[in-house]
Amino acid sequence: MxxxxxxxxxxxxxxxxxxxxxxxxxxxxxxxxxxxxxxxxxxxxxxxxxxxxxxxxxxxxxxxxxxxxxxxxxxxxxxxxxxxxxxxxxxxxxxxxxxxxxxxxxxxxxxxxxxxxxxxxxxxxxxxxxxxxxxxxxxxxxxxxxxxxxxxxxxxxxxxxxxxxxxxxxxxxxxxxxxxxxxxxxxGAVVFMIVFAKGYAMPPAVAGDVAPLRPAALAGIRPGDVITAVNGNKPFGFLDVFIAAAFTDEDEKVNLTVSHPDGSVETLALMPEKDDSSGIKVFGIEKPYTLSIAKVEEAGVLKEMEKIGIKPGDKIIAVNGEPVSHYYQLSEVLYPLPGVNPGEIVTLTIERTDQSGEIIRQPVEIPMRLSIVEPRQKTLAAIITHIMGMVPRLQADSVSPDGPGAAAGLEPNDVILRIGTSPHPTLEELKDYCKEHVDQKIELLVQRTENSQVIEKILEVTPRREKQSLWARLWNKPNVIIGFYPRLDLDAPIVAAFYSDAVNKYPELSSLPRGALITAVAGEPVENWRQIMDRLDQNLGRTVQLAYRAAPDQPEKTISLNMTDKFLWAGFAYRPDWGRLIDLPLEPHTELFKGDSWWQNLRMGVNQSYSFLAQTYLFIRGMIKGTVKASAASGPVGIFKMSYTVAETRNLSDFLYFMALISICVAAFNFLPIPVLDGGHFLMLLIEKLKGSPVSIRVQEIVSYAGLMLIIGFVIFVTYNDILKIIAGQL
Structure with missing residues (x-):
């Protein structure tokens, strides 16, 4: 033409x-x-x-x-x-x-x-x-x-x-x-529907570990409980339980119907509480696991597993000689309630298939240690752990290398004897004193062991405000810090302070001075808080004589305590010592989710899309408030690497599921009210509708280029973090 x-x-x-x-x-x-x-x-x-x-x-x-x-x-x-x-x-x-x-x-x-x-x-x-x-x-x-x-x-x-x-x-x-x-x-919903038509394995609504002192534990939910209904509706996997807690209003309760392993069923009203580390409301229920050791590739983790005596692919078949077939049976022994002593050693029997194909069984001994359990709120100020209302002394677990404490000479394992004029401070008292003396030099008296000798040392420390990002400062006031992570000194049976609720129930405790050394419980000498806990547990329901000295050169005195219940154990529980491992790497427990019809598959797809939309916005909100680290986000490089890993499996369902997830995340991110993104354009149109005329060209250009710079800066930041994660083997 x-x-x-x-x-x-x-x-x-x-x-x-x-x-x-x-x-x-x-x-x-x-x-x-x-x-x-x-x-x-x-x-x-x-x-x-x-x-x-x-x-x-x-x-x-x-x-x-x-x-x-x-x-x-x-x-x-x-x-x-x-x-x-x-x-x-x-x-x-x-x-x-x-x-x-x-x-x-x-x-x-x-x-x-x-x-x-x-x-x-x-x-x-x-x-x-x-x-x-x-x-x-x-x-x-x-x-x-x-x-x-x-x-x-x-x-x-x-x-x-x-x-x-x-x-x-x-x-x-x-x-x-x-x-x-x-x-x-x-x-995303349609692809999820296709995946569920074939069937897809996901964590079910079953309680794995239950955090002590959290709403679920206080309501009576235990590991192994199956959550059959959330506010009367059947949950679609574990994610529905998480979403139900995260999106509750202030003082709103959620009704969870649970089926216990013994077959009993009950409906419990739980009021989720905010987890300060994530800024999200939670029940305190973790995902369920199996009894099989997960596949691990990191050399450092494999080395630590070898020290314990376990390998990827091992299966735990017995605990202390008793056969186990479910994770909750293992959890009850390894993670007992406060006040329950499982013994100094828990023996796991593992089953392993060697290179020749022969099945071997061998015992693995796990030492148990009395540890601080997770407090209600995961803030350092919330640590009120005690035994019968008696709070051990404060001790430095680790010291920040760039903090005021390190500059003053504070070392790990130092016991805090006095800060300024406050003797034997609790963590809350120490933080309050630091707030009152921010940027001022104060005395810090510590006790430490040098050359097998216990000595006291006076340090001069200057508390300062914690460094925070601009976004974090908008939502939270910076803490005043010395720069150490605390724990309680369980090796010396010295009382630093008292838990007020316990003193109200046991007035006899008020006669104990701060700094008192507990010497005996029920007539038996004690050398640490673990022994005190065991002696009190052995005498539950009886009147117990507790001997103490107000000072090393003072005569021994006694008080009587009526051991009526275990409420006042709150704060301590026996936990396994995994060495340098955070926890035992177990395979997650999953079940096959498959609809009976295309209509049911579509409902499942819509439900999954909503859940991931909600989870994405919760994550973004956490980053904005500073409760979730921005480094936890992945950019194009990280997402591509994760996609490549999924593609390597050659599992079509996994790849489609992951792409549907990415589609939902793209939708959530793209509709944020940031100029350049669709949400920013939508916001401009909303403003135009409200004011009756378009936003001026000059303003549009300024905010658009500002939004572009913000997006580019964020992409560069997450890409840098993605590369570091790949180098470190975390992606």
Whole structure:
């Protein structure tokens, strides 16, 4: 077909840009060729994995842009281009008068007029030009939609064309902006539906470990309990239980119906409480586990496991000689309630298959230590751990190397005898004293062991305000710190303070002075708090004589305590000593979730989409408030690495599930009210609707570029952290 003559245009940089792009492509091809030549099998496998990940990411972003495209067309906005992928155009199609225009590599081979030298028209009986050019670009990572007059970063361009984006009503533009995230959510729900049609393994609504002193434990929930209903509704896996706690209103209770291992069923009303480490309301219930040791690849963790006597793939079949088949049976012994003494050693019998295929069984002895259990609130100020109301002395567990304490000479294991004029301070008293003397030099009297000798040393320390990010300061006042992580001194039976609730119940405790040394319980000498706890436990229900000295040179005195219950054990419990391991690496317990019909699968998909949307916004809120570290987030590199790991398994269900999760996360992130993102554009339209006129072009440009800088800065930050995690083997 004959086309009208076009005005010749000069492009001074056009020859450089295509040449540079071609150079980059050639370099990539050479590098891939080198990789293939060295190890063809590994290279092909890696190429397939990368291709799967790229196509997955591309599909997620393509669906997002498809939402914008369909919405724009439906409200009559002129869409100039719809691209599948980014980078140089490989091939494009556009309806023109008389046929279908095809352009091949127009960016790399622009031709005389810059519209592509490899350009042709396939004759078709079309009488007018189309509006949209459909493009397939080189890099298949998503796509984009170009609407007339609409700009992502700068202010929208004014146009006289009624089909321009800016000339449409606010409600029509709002539909177009919201359509991208809507499509991502719908796509995520549909993919989840497909996955659940086949069946997918997830953690069920079963209590794994239950944190002491948390709402679940105080209500009577124990490991192994099955949560059959949340406010009368059947939970869809463990995530529903987490969401139910996180989204409660102030002073709102949640009714959990639980089935205990003995077959009994009861409904308990729990009021979730805020976990200060995450800023999220929780019940205090952890996910369930199996009895099998998980696969571990980190060399340091494997070394510590070897010291204990366990290996990946081992299965625990007995505890102290008693057969076990469920995790809760193991948990009851390894993580007993406060006041329960499981003995100094717990023996696990493990089953292992050696290299010859022979099954062997061997015992593994785990030492048990009296430890501080998790307090109600995970703030250092909340540590009120005690035995019968008696609080041990405060001790430095570790010292921050850049804190005031380290500068003053504070060392790990130092016992705090006095701060300023306050003797034997509790952690709360120490923090209050520091607040009153911030940036002032004060005396800190500590006790430590040097060359097998117990000595006292006076340090001069200057408390200072804790360094916090700008975001954290907006929500929380900075703490005044010395710079050490506390624990309680359980080796010396010296009473530093008293728990007020216990003194009210046992007035006899008021005769004990602070700093008193407990010498005997029920007539038996004691040398540490562990022995005190054991003696009191042995005499539960009796009147116990407790002997003490107010000072080493003072005569011994006694008081009588009536041991009526175990309420006042709160704060201490026996826990396994895993050495340098945080915990035993067990495989998570999962169950197959599969619907009986497509309708049920769709409901499950919608439920899972809602749960992940909620969890994503909780995570983002935590980062904004400073309760969740921004380094916990993953950027493009981290997400790509996780996707690659999933792709390596060649499990289609896992990959589809992960891509559906990414689609939901893209929707949640993209609708944040940040300029440049869809949520920012939506906010601008809302302001325009409220004020009756658009935001000024100048303001739009300022906030758009500020939002762009914020997004770029955040991407650089998370990418840097992702690279560090990959180097450290954490991704």
């Amino acid at each position: 004959t086309e009208p003559a076009e005005k010749s245009e000069k492009h001074p940089k056009s020859s450089l840009k295509p040449s540079f792009t071609l150079l980059i492509i050639m370099v990539v091809v050479v590098l891939l060729g080198y990789k293939v030549a060295r190890d063809p099998v590994a290279a092909w496998s890696a190429f397939c994995n990368i291709a799967i990940v790229v196509l997955g990411f591309g599909a997620v972003i393509f669906v997002h842009e498809l939402g914008h495209f369909i919405a724009a067309k439906s409200v009559g906005i002129l869409v100039e281009g719809f691209s599948l992928g980014f980078g140089p155009i490989v091939i494009s199609f556009k309806k023109v008068q008389g046929g279908l225009q095809v352009r091949i590599l127009p960016s790399l081979i622009p031709g005389r007029h810059g519209r592509g030298a490899l350009r042709a028209v396939i004759p078709l009986p079309w009488r007018q030009d189309g509006d949209t050019e459909y493009r397939i670009n080189l890099i298949p990572l998503g796509g984009f939609v170009k609407m007339l007059g609409q700009e992502d970063v700068a202010a929208d361009k004014p146009s006289d064309d009624p089909r321009a984006f800016g000339n449409k009503a606010v409600w029509q533009r709002s539909i177009v902006i919201a359509a991208g995230v809507t499509m991502n959510v719908i796509c």
